[in-house]
Amino acid sequence: MHEDRTRWNKKYTDREWTAEPSDIVRRFYSLAKPGMALDIGAGTGRNSVFLAEQGFDVVAVDIAEKGLAQMAGAHANLLPVCADLDVFEIPENRFSLIANILFLNRRLFPWIMDGLAPGGVLIFETYIDFPSGRGHRRSRDFCLAENELLYAFAPLHILYYEETQKTTDEGTSRLASLAAVKK
Ligand SMILES: C[S@@+](CC[C@H](N)C(=O)[O-])C[C@H]1O[C@@H](n2cnc3c(N)ncnc32)[C@H](O)[C@@H]1O
Numbered sequence: 001m002h003e004d005r006t007r008w009n010k011k012y013t014d015r016e017w018t019a020e021p022s023d024i025v026r027r028f029y030s031l032a033k034p035g036m037a038l039d040i041g042a043g044t045g046r047n048s049v050f051l052a053e054q055g056f057d058v059v060a061v062d063i064a065e066k067g068l069a070q071m072a073g074a075h076a077n078l079l080p081v082c083a084d085l086d087v088f089e090i091p092e093n094r095f096s097l098i099a100n101i102l103f104l105n106r107r108l109f110p111w112i113m114d115g116l117a118p119g120g121v122l123i124f125e126t127y128i129d130f131p132s133g134r135g136h137r138r139s140r141d142f143c144l145a146e147n148e149l150l151y152a153f154a155p156l157h158i159l160y161y162e163e164t165q166k167t168t169d170e171g172t173s174r175l176a177s178l179a180a181v182k183k
Contacts, residue, residue: 001063001084001086004063004064004084005063005064005065005084008043008062008063008064008066008067009064009065009066009067011064012043012044012064012066012067012070013066017043017044017046017067017070018046019044019046019049020046021046021047021049021050021051022046022047022099022101022102022125024101024123024125024177024179025047025050025051025099025101025123026050027179028121028123028159028160028179029050029051029054029056029097029099029121029123030054031121031159031179031181032056032096032097032120032121033096033119034055034056034096035056035057035095035096035097035117036056036057036058036059036094036095036096036097037051037056037057037058037059037095037096037097037098037099038058038059038061038090038094038095038097038098038099038115039051039058039059039060039061039099039101040061040085040098040099040100040103040105040108040112041061041062041085041100041101041102041103041105042060042061042062042067042068042071042080043062043064043067043102044067044068044070044071045060045067045068045070045071045074045078045080047099047101048060048071048078048080049071049074049075049078051097051099052074052075052076052077052078053075055077056077056096056097057077057079058075058077058078058079059079059081060078060079060080060081061081061083061085061088062080062081062082062083063082063083063084063085064082065082068080068081068082085103085105085108086105086107088108088111089111090108090111090112090114090115091115092114092115093114093115093116093117093118094115094117095115095116095117095120096117096119096120096121097120097121097122097123098112098115098116098120098121098122098123099123099124100112100122100123100124100125100126101123101124101125101126102125102126102127103126104126104127104141104142104143104144106152109152109153112124112153113153113155113156113182116156116182117182118182118183119181119182119183120181120182121179121180121181121182122153122156122178122179122180122181122182123178123179124149124153124176124177124178124179124180125175125176125177125178126143126144126149126175126176127142127143127144127173127174127175127176128143128144128145128146128163128173128174128175128176129143129172129173129174130142130143130173131168131170131171131172131173132170132171132172132173133169133170133171134170134171144176146163146176147163148176149161149176149178150176150178153178153180156180156181156182156183157180157181157182157183158178158179158180159179159180159181160177160178160179160180161176161177161178161179162176162177163175163176163177164177
């Protein structure tokens with residue numbers, strides 16, 4: 001969506017973002033067989049670059065070209081794709097691993113399940129409540145309900161699911177975290 005592109009391009013111009021991959025990606029990526037990985041809402045590519053370094057051929061999709069530009073050329077096995085995930089179509093049975101970190105688009109849930117190859121691993125983590133410092137803590141469009149992720153991906157074999165509270169400089173937030181395998 002055009003608004004998302006403008007908003008996120010500004011964020012990627014205004015401040016520097018961490019290059020450290022998410023803990024949950026580090027923790028579960030090795031369950032996936034070598035092959036193609038899809039990073040949904042990839043940002044500046046902290047998880048995409050990490051996965052490429054682990055030997056995956058990574059497709060990193062995001063709408064904000066300023067974020068994608070920061071990962072461009074970081075690794076030969078990394079393909080940044082500028083696309084709107086409101087309309088993006090994930091190819092079926094293609095990916096050994098799909099990562100969806102700090103991004104929510106419920107339309108993609110069935111596409112994600114279909115996009116995993118048999119034995120493919122999904123690593124998904126995003127907010128139930130935004131950090132308290134951001135003022136507006138919940139919006140159904142951007143935040144999950146409790147247990148929502150667990151039920152949404154119940155057709156997969158769930159390896160790990162947790163809802164946790166986290167306090168950072170931005171305040172306290174709640175996150176839902178899931179790792180699952182397509183049988
Ligand atoms: C909080 S960031 C997360 C980035 C990355 N997953 C990470 O953990 O560092 C959310 C990302 O979603 C992207 N995004 C938001 N709406 C989008 C849309 N409609 N299509 C594609 N990307 C979108 C933003 O540009 C932003 O990079």
